[in-house]
Amino acid sequence: MAGETAPAAGRDAAPKWSTLGNVPGKTGVMICGHGSRSQAAVDEFAVLAQKLPALLPPEWAVDYGYLEFANPVIRDGLDRLRDQGCDRILAVPGMLFAAMHAKNDIPTVLNTYAAQHGVEITYGRELGVDPKMIAAAADRIRTAMVQADQDGAVPYEETCLVVIGRGASDPDANGNVAKVARMLQEGLGFGWMEVGYSGVTFPLVEPCLTHAARLGYKRILVFPYFLFTGILIDRIYGFTDQVAAAHPDISFVKAGYLGDHPQVLATFAERVTEQVGEIPPPNCAICKYRTQVLGFEAEVGAPQESHHHHVEGQGASAPGSNVADCRLCDSFCTGECRLEGDPHHHDHDHDHDHGHGHGHHGHSHDHDHDHPEYPHAKHPHGPESARRK
Structure with missing residues (x-):
């Protein structure tokens, strides 16, 4: 997590219990997904969330939500856990690696919710190299x-x-x-x-x-x-x-992508249960917001804020969710729309299913926050390579 904001969902927010068998109150588990404009992707994530409880203590309640695009949003899942009487929630990012979403956006949502509702939320590691x-x-x-x-x-x-x-x-x-x-x-x-x-x-x-x-x-x-x-x-x-x-x-x-492979499910379960161990493992081990990383030194101490409220819960069927809407793509999304007339063409982390064709996919970049400039935005083998030859 970036910066020094509320630690309720951060690596230093160690839970007040130490063993799985001695947990006061009711424990909830929150799986925080990214979300997608692809309904198939949303459905696959939901299946994973439905399979995870079998790998966890039976008395734990499990729910899920998405950062952007899809429903339910993360707050909805947290509401459902509180409605079941959960006063302690173990949250995990439903992501392979920790970048801006896992390090910044999701913790911001969790911190805000914990402060508003007085619920204890701890935040686990991404799946990572395991x-x-x-x-x-x-x-x-x-x-x-x-x-x-x-x-x-x-x-x-x-x-x-x-x-x-x-x-x-x-x-x-x-x-x-x-x-x-x-x-x-x-x-x-x-x-x-x-x-x-x-x-x-x-x-x-x-x-x-x-x-x-x-x-x-x-x-x-x-x-x-x-x-x-x-x-x-x-x-x-x-x-x-x-x-x-x-x-x-x-x-x-x-080859096929990972999906709900049994070993993926086992890793998710470990990311949840390790939070209640004697020493919860730290998340974000090499974080550009905490330490100087070559080429990204200026981002140390960047404010912790979510950049995705503008597309939260928009729905996988929102405008721009399919290639048929795009005048630049034929059979699949090439990503070229990011470059056309978009002052943010350096792309940041914005190439995550934001749709097709700048100007008609229902998303504007005119927000009240700034993104750091990606230092290699114009690399010939990076985003610029999406331009049609």
Whole structure:
């Protein structure tokens, strides 16, 4: 969490109990999702939330909510937990890595709610780089390799692994994608590995895949390190098809995203229960808001505020939620709309399913807050690469 604001939802807000079997009052669990304009993504997150209680103490109440776009919003889930008599709530970000949403936006919502209603809320870690998450990713990759081998076996050492992460204006989150990719490459024995991102940073999907195609491998396996489907998954698979069409001599294989893999569920459960241990693990270990990170030094001590109230609860069917609304995209969202006439084209963390076509997707950037300038906004393999050639 950034800054020195109310610690009710922060890493220093240690709970007043120490064992799972000795918890005073009623405990609630709040899963804080990002939200999406994709109804399928919202539905998949809800399924995960419904499966999680089986991995937690039966007396704990579990609910969920979204930061933006989708309903229910986080406050609604917290209201439902309080209605069930919960006076202590263990909140976790439903996200793979900690960037602005997990470090800033969600804690702001939780802090505000805790102060307004006098409820104790602690805030756990993101899923992060965890052996269970690596195992879930490896399972998805192995499955894709086995299915691809039905058309002719290609060994791992003759395959280039391309891992595509979300992409953020936070080098901590981006670096963790690269670490996961390396662990997958080394653990499975791929011949080579490249890392790309669906937005904000560099390299984006198309330049990453085009580069991988030059390396001379018989097969390129594309793995989106994402929890759920949505516009960005469509983007990853869409660019994969485009690059594959330009390189018919290379076999391109699309692996499935993580979804509700049992190891993902186990990691979520651990992120909840570890908050009631003797020493809850700290969140945001390498945080650009707390310490100087190369290239992002100016963001230390940035005020903690949520940037997503303007699209909270807007609904997955809001204007701009599908490619058919966009005059720039054909079969999938390329992200080009971010660049056209948008003074914030450096994208920050705003490439998260904000719709298509600036000016007709129902979202304006004229808010009462400022975003920090992403230092590599004009990198030729970053957001600028979305422009049509």
